[in-house]
Amino acid sequence: KKRVLIIAQTAGDASLEYGLGNKFTTKQMIDEAMNENLNASIYLKIHPDVLLGKKESDILLSEIPKECIILDEDVNPISLLKNFSKVYTKTSGMGMEALILGLEVVCYGLPYYAGWGLTIDKQTCTRRTRKLSMEELFAGAYILYTRYYNPYREHESDIIDTINEIVIQKKRVSMKNRYNHHYFFGFSRWKRGFVRPFFSDVNTNIFFCKTLEEAIKKGLDSTSSIYVWGKKSFDEVEHYAQKHQLKLLRVEDGFVRSVSLGSDLTKAYSLVVDGRGIYFDPTQESDLECLLNTHVFDNALLERAKRLRQYIIDHKISKYNSSKEKKIILEKEYPAQKVVLVPGQVEDDASIIYGANGMDNLELLIQARMNSTDAYIIYKPHPDVLAGNRKGHIDISIALEYCDRVITDVGLDSVLLLCDEVHTMTSLVGFEALIRGKQVYTYGLPFYAGWGVSTDFRTIKRRKKTRSIDELVAATLILYPRYLHPKTNDLCEVEVLLEEIDKEKSRYNHNKTLRLYINIRNFFFRKVQLLIRIILGE
Structure with a gap:
């Protein structure tokens, strides 16, 4: 049966006054629609602002x-419009959307799309003398007349970029419409403050809980979703989610995190939210792995990834961005001697536990020497370990039995600039090395292994695609994480964050007062954390 849609609008709307829509009542429009479509079903669409009571x-x-x-x-x-063949409206923008879909549109007012030969008009405008095609009308209204701005990337935009950005943001906030309340487990008190803005669409419905019992008291039910920090163990919560078919997502720091260490309680500027697993756990598929296995990377996205990669190289961006870059002189045996970087890791880090079978830094160093007997090997301890915040220290005298130099006080980019290869368990340094065109050898199963861009001593059958560096960058840095503007606390795109981090790095390196403040702050927090570990007997 034929279906006809009548579009009601809001009382006092400016488009009704200036578009001459008030010459007819909506009741007249309904009556005429019913008389002109005797065998059709007549539907009336109420405006969203009316439904919201606004x-x-x-x-x-x-x-x-x-x-x-x-x-x-x-x-x-x-x-909605796809279910109808004919639309009646005064001046609603839905009339234009109906035209785009090829529907018959009857106009009782004079909206911008009436009077060009594409609509059935109850009024006329003598100035509109041309007959336009649908493409001409669309081009005039959506492309030539309208100006676009992308607030997530902070630049002037166009319709294609705007549509692409809307698609990205819709995916990110889709949880808002599916779940009423959101329960967060394993988030320490200092994390709770900076985490909220990443979930601005559901901010008023967030509950931080320590136990399942606490969450149930706060209203956890079948309309809720659950978020767990990293791979923290909440067996009761996971069992409850599985039993009641609740969505469980894992949250972790992103790949370009901050200026200063997370273990110094520095606010994060990027997070990943994963509904399948989490990127550092290869024992199950993650959203990132799914992207790399299935996503079709178009040319525009790959060009964006290429520009992003070059920006990271040119501006020496890394995960923490806190160490000062310096020129390093290597005392190599001969000029052409191969240089290998072995980045240390935090040994109780989840990526080691799940992705490297508990391998430690000394084992990695020994393996690197065995596989590069004639190379000049640099060992760079993890900054969290150097700060005394995390486990993984190797005594320098022991390290020097397997490497030629231990570097501690220099930024990552200065070391990567000199090296030919990186040998790693699961470190993000391997990914940063790939971005810079270095050969990478993996001894564990980091997220970037198994795609044909690294030499891997372990394999994983789920990773079926061969990917380019730009595809890896697009998935890892553009599609997978969420980013927060350091100043406004609004969600943004990665390019905006990189620019802000570059500014923050510059302030840190050139402003002695700021650098002193941050260093004193970090020293204080490290001592507090050490005291807590001593009290807890850790």
């Missing part, structure tokens, strides 16, 4: 004929 409708409920079916849910206009 405004009044241009038709009273008592005026609507009983034969008219009222649509009183907030439905995506395109999805």
Whole structure:
């Protein structure tokens, strides 16, 4: 049966006044639609602002004929219009969307899309003398007339970029519409403050809990979603989620995190939120692995990834961005001697536990020497270990039995600049080396292994695709994480964050007062954490 849609608008809307829509009532429009479509089902669409109680409708409920079916849910206009063949409107923008879909549109006012030969018009405008094609009308309204700005990337935009950005942001906030409440487990008190802005769409419905019992008391039910920090163990919570079919997501720091260490309680500027697993755990598929296995990377995305990679190289961006870059002189045996970097890791880090079978830094160093007997090997301890915040220290005298030099006080980029290869368990340094065109050998199963861009001593059958560096960068740095603007606390795109981190790095390196403040702050927090570990007997 033929279906006809009538679009109600809000009372007092400016487009009704200036678009001459007030010359007709919505009741007249409904009556004429019913007379002109005797065998059709007639539907009336109520405006979203009326449904939300923000405004009044241009038709009273008592005026609507009983034969008219009222649509009183907030439905995506395109999805709704696909179910109709004809639309009646005064000046609503949905009339243009109906034209785009090829529907017959009757206009009672004079919206911008009326009078060009594409609509059935109840009024005329003598200035509109041309007949336009649908493509011409669309180009005029959406491309030539409209200006676009991308707030997530902070630059002037166009319609294609705007649509692509809307698609990305819709995916990121889709959880808002599916779940009423969001329960977070394993988030220490200092993390809770900086985590909230990453979930701005659901900020008022976030509950931080230590136990399942606490969450249930706060209203955890079948309409809720659950977030767990990293791979922290919450067996009761996971069992409850599985039993009641609740969505469980894992949250972790992103790959470009901050200026200063996370273990110094520095606010993170990027997070990943994963609904399958988490990127550093190869025992199960993660959203990142799924992207790399299935996503179709178009040319625009790959060009963006290429520019992003070059920006990272040019501006010496890494995960923590806190060590000063310096020129390093290596005392090599001969000029062409191969240089190998072995980055130390935090030995109780989850990526080691799940991705490297508990291998430690000394084992890695020994393996690197065995596989590069004639190389000049540099060992760079992890900054968290150097700071005394985490486990993984190797005595320098022992390290020097297997390497030629231990470097501690220099930024990562200065070391990567000199090396030919990186040998690592699962360190993010391997990914940063790939970005810079270095050969990478993996002894564990980091997220970037198994895609054909590194030499891997272990394999994983789930990783089926061969990917380029730019595809790896696009998935890892553009599609997978969420980013926060350091100043505004609003969500942003990676390019904006990199620019802000570059500015912050510059301030840190050139402002002695700021650097002194941050160093004193970090020293204080390290001592507090050490005291807590001593008290707890860790």
